[in-house]
Amino acid sequence: LIEMLGCGEVVNTIIDENHSEYVPERLKHDYKWVNEHLGSDISENEQIEILKKLGFGYENGEIIVPPTRIDMHRACDVAEEVARIYGYNRIPSTIPKLSSQGKRTPEQIFEDKVISLALALGFYEVMTYSFISPKDYELLRMDEKSRKSVVLRRPLGEDTSVMRTSALTSMMEVVRRNWSNRNLEGRFFEIAREYFPTGENQLPVERDVLCYALYGSGEDFFTAKGVAEEVMAKLGLKNVVYTAEKNNPTFHPGRCAKVTVNGELIGYVGQLHPEAAANFGVNTEVYCATLSM
Numbered sequence: 001l002i003e004m005l006g007c008g009e010v011v012n013t014i015i016d017e018n019h020s021e022y023v024p025e026r027l028k029h030d031y032k033w034v035n036e037h038l039g040s041d042i043s044e045n046e047q048i049e050i051l052k053k054l055g056f057g058y059e060n061g062e063i064i065v066p067p068t069r070i071d072m073h074r075a076c077d078v079a080e081e082v083a084r085i086y087g088y089n090r091i092p093s094t095i096p097k098l099s100s101q102g103k104r105t106p107e108q109i110f111e112d113k114v115i116s117l118a119l120a121l122g123f124y125e126v127m128t129y130s131f132i133s134p135k136d137y138e139l140l141r142m143d144e145k146s147r148k149s150v151v152l153r154r155p156l157g158e159d160t161s162v163m164r165t166s167a168l169t170s171m172m173e174v175v176r177r178n179w180s181n182r183n184l185e186g187r188f189f190e191i192a193r194e195y196f197p198t199g200e201n202q203l204p205v206e207r208d209v210l211c212y213a214l215y216g217s218g219e220d221f222f223t224a225k226g227v228a229e230e231v232m233a234k235l236g237l238k239n240v241v242y243t244a245e246k247n248n249p250t251f252h253p254g255r256c257a258k259v260t261v262n263g264e265l266i267g268y269v270g271q272l273h274p275e276a277a278a279n280f281g282v283n284t285e286v287y288c289a290t291l292s293m
Contacts (some may be wrong), residue, residue: 194207225269
């Protein structure tokens, strides 16, 4: 068509005019580094032969990168090409040499033991959000001091605007949902985290607790307290004392005990106050506990 239009003349040879100032990229070839990187033992000559077969040049210990290989810039790129042709299946599998080995911390081991005990006692593990509505404190009849929370600057909504100071708020949501779905009995637990404000622009104090709730036929104060006693005994805790507690507004004044270990208060166990249970739409006796981990 070009010849028909008189725009040019057809010739039998190829004419390639390159007026650019192209300088091929050069990469230093360190065959020892390539072997260390791959965990292999490929000789220097074999690596050079592999690269030459792929169209690379080689001169004075440097690899000359062809213009078509715009992906070659670093030593690891060279190692990848060598490994690809040499054969990944020929490179032995080895465990990386690390300065340390991963293992469970004592806290994680302790937590796993508590979870195993709760499961053995017939509880179902639940996971809840740490963000709650400040109205939940009112439903739970908590005192004003316990309602001081970390407030989110940009919450998704009012229902998730503060960080809980009591895991019972979230646990009662689980109980309410199950009760409303006509589950007439249930045992639930969670290793939950509570957050206590320390000051403006300061990170809160975080505390992990074992929180559990149970309701239904055959459940009473003594079964709830028995769960705490069994967990304490299996964990090997000594000097555990249960003392009657009448001043906690969240619990029934005649069916609540505060739990101390070596004289230190770690939580409460007992029947949720009937008004609190009714506030969550649950018209049956609910027994619960929060025990510091």
